[in-house]
Amino acid sequence: MKDNNKEYTIETGTKSDAAGKLYGIGVGPGNPKLLTLQALEVIGSCDLIVLPAKSAEECIAYQIVEQVFPEISRMPLLCMPFPMTRDKQALESAHGKIYGEIRKQLLQGKTVGMLTIGDPSIYSTYLYIHKRAAADGLTAQMISGIPSFCAAAARLGMPLGENAEEIHIIPAAYDVADTLSYSGTCIYMKSGKKLKELLEILREETGSRSLEIFGISNCGMENEKVYHGLEELELAKGYLTIVFVKRQPVA
Numbered sequence: 001m002k003d004n005n006k007e008y009t010i011e012t013g014t015k016s017d018a019a020g021k022l023y024g025i026g027v028g029p030g031n032p033k034l035l036t037l038q039a040l041e042v043i044g045s046c047d048l049i050v051l052p053a054k055s056a057e058e059c060i061a062y063q064i065v066e067q068v069f070p071e072i073s074r075m076p077l078l079c080m081p082f083p084m085t086r087d088k089q090a091l092e093s094a095h096g097k098i099y100g101e102i103r104k105q106l107l108q109g110k111t112v113g114m115l116t117i118g119d120p121s122i123y124s125t126y127l128y129i130h131k132r133a134a135a136d137g138l139t140a141q142m143i144s145g146i147p148s149f150c151a152a153a154a155r156l157g158m159p160l161g162e163n164a165e166e167i168h169i170i171p172a173a174y175d176v177a178d179t180l181s182y183s184g185t186c187i188y189m190k191s192g193k194k195l196k197e198l199l200e201i202l203r204e205e206t207g208s209r210s211l212e213i214f215g216i217s218n219c220g221m222e223n224e225k226v227y228h229g230l231e232e233l234e235l236a237k238g239y240l241t242i243v244f245v246k247r248q249p250v251a
């Protein structure tokens with residue numbers, strides 16, 4: 001496939017004639033039909049595909065792409081699992097090593113694409129690599145994908161924001177108590193292990209305030225589950241669980 005994306009995206013940094021190019025490719029939330037034409041073009045133009053997982057079988061982003069672009073199974077793959085920890089020192093060390101491997105490929109003049117679910121600009125592991133490549137003066141470019149919360153809102157048939165209504169995107173793995181004062185729509189991303197704690201906080205809040213609560217796990221995938229209200233959300237499992245809470249402004 002030809003790479004016709006230059007007119008759509010913004011490059012970061014500069015590159016020498018010998019250096020290759022890095023792409024962070026968003027593959028959408030899970031439904032392979034939501035993979036963009038631009039993403040497919042760029043994937044096909046790459047010399048190497050980086051997967052943020054131990055293997056292709058364990059990489060959700062790879063599984064999404066393979067359904068509509070089976071040729072990826074014959075492409076060179078580099079599996080680089082990212083650690084799931086909040087230890088800043090451990091993260092810095094791991095990200096440095098992963099970037100070091102990718103940098104070697106770029107300095108050999110290769111076009112490297114790293115897959116990520118959703119959009120690469122939203123809480124993605126690719127960002128750690130993008131910033132390092134840009135700091136090195138290498139060309140790094142993001143290929144936008146449909147964010148999971150947009151696909152989930154469409155699946156639920158709910159508006160995220162109307163008129164002057166605020167929209168808040170919150171990483172639910174961190175402290176969410178301060179978000180109770182927010183009005184409008186709160187989107188709690190990747191609730192996972194923190195889901196029980198989030199539901200307890202919301203349950204306390206419903207005692208004094210009317211809330212609209214929805215949730216969805218694995219949006220667009222075969223094991224997708226939709227939840228309406230706190231009681232149904234008690235059954236939710238999985239890292240890729242998004243919770244939507246609509247609040248009216250506090251009087």
